[in-house]
Amino acid sequence: MTLRHLFGTTLATTAAAALALLGVAGPTHAADIGTTPGTYTNYSFSGAPALTEVTWSTTVLHDPGYTSNVFWSHQFGFNQGNGAYLGMQSNGGSSRVLLFSVWDVSEATAGxxxxxxxxxxxxxxxxxxxxNLDWIAGHTYTFKVAAEGGGWFGATVADTTAGTSYKLGSIKTPATAISPSAWSTGPSTSSGTTPAPPATTSRSATSASGCPRATAVRSPRPSPPPRTAETPARP
Incomplete structure (x- = not known):
């Protein structure tokens, strides 16, 4: 199967430089107003009718600070029902968190x-x-969602650097598989704005996401044709 990437974001610094060349005032830098711009990658798998398991990875390279409001998310859909997302958040000074969420459902069990x-x-x-997990910048975290039967999908997060893993829980949906299209990965503000830290400690929220891996629904193999008994030739 082929993974098609559509990079849908231009860096804010590049846009500001272009506006400066045109003599137009560029946007205020995020550190000045306390907002974090989102950077997204939209993609899909081709050649797969549906998926039973998907694994993403995220590495926060530069921590924007404990008081930031940033959500590094992986968004996807199902073959029935509404969409879902999972990832890691920095919550403006509150405990940092890993999460797995699905829209328009009402049943879930903890992990x-x-x-x-x-x-x-x-x-x-x-x-x-x-x-709650005080995740560490520089560590790579994998996020796996897998079908568990009966409409249930479970989410597991692993710190591959430390060798630890956690199951966030399972959520019941009307679906039987994960859709191979309309996915999105990237950081965004989790509460609209990020309080700007002092200028001496201002840092950007830089991260890297690995290429996702997926397991497709396997179609049953057709049964071989019945063998015809051969009658031995008479002498």
């Missing part, structure tokens, strides 16, 4: 010790399974 599931509202409604 590893310390995880919990709750309903959410605001930008749509649904269920979210979460775990």
């Amino acid at each position: 590893s010790a310390g995880s919990w599931c709750q309903s959410f509202g605001g930008e749509g409604e649904g269920m979210s399974c979460r775990m």
Whole structure:
């Protein structure tokens, strides 16, 4: 199968430089107003009718600071029902969190010790399974979603640098598989704005995402044709 990438974001610094050449005032830098611009990659798998398991990876290269509001997310859909997302958040000074959320559902069960599931509202409604984790910049975290049968999908997060893993929980959906199209990966503000740290400690939220891996639904192999018994020739 082929992974098609569509890079949909131009760096803000490049846009500002272009505007300066044209004599137009560029946008205020994020550190000046306390906002973090989003950078997204949209992509899909071709040649796969549906997927039973997908694994993404995220490495935060430069931590924007504990008081930042940044969400490094992986968004996807199902073959039935609404969409979902999972990833890692920095919550403006509150405990950092890993989460797995699905819109328009009402059943969920927690995973590893310390995880919990709750309903959410605001930008749509649904269920979210979460775990507080003070994740570490420079470590690579993989996020796996897998079909568990009966419409249930479970999410597991692994710190591949430290060799630890956690199950966030399972959420019941009307789906049987993960859609191979309309995916999106990238960081964004989790609360609209990010309080700007002092100028002496201002840092950008730089991250890297690995190429996702997926397992497709396997079609049953056709049965071989029945063998015809051969009658030995008479002498």
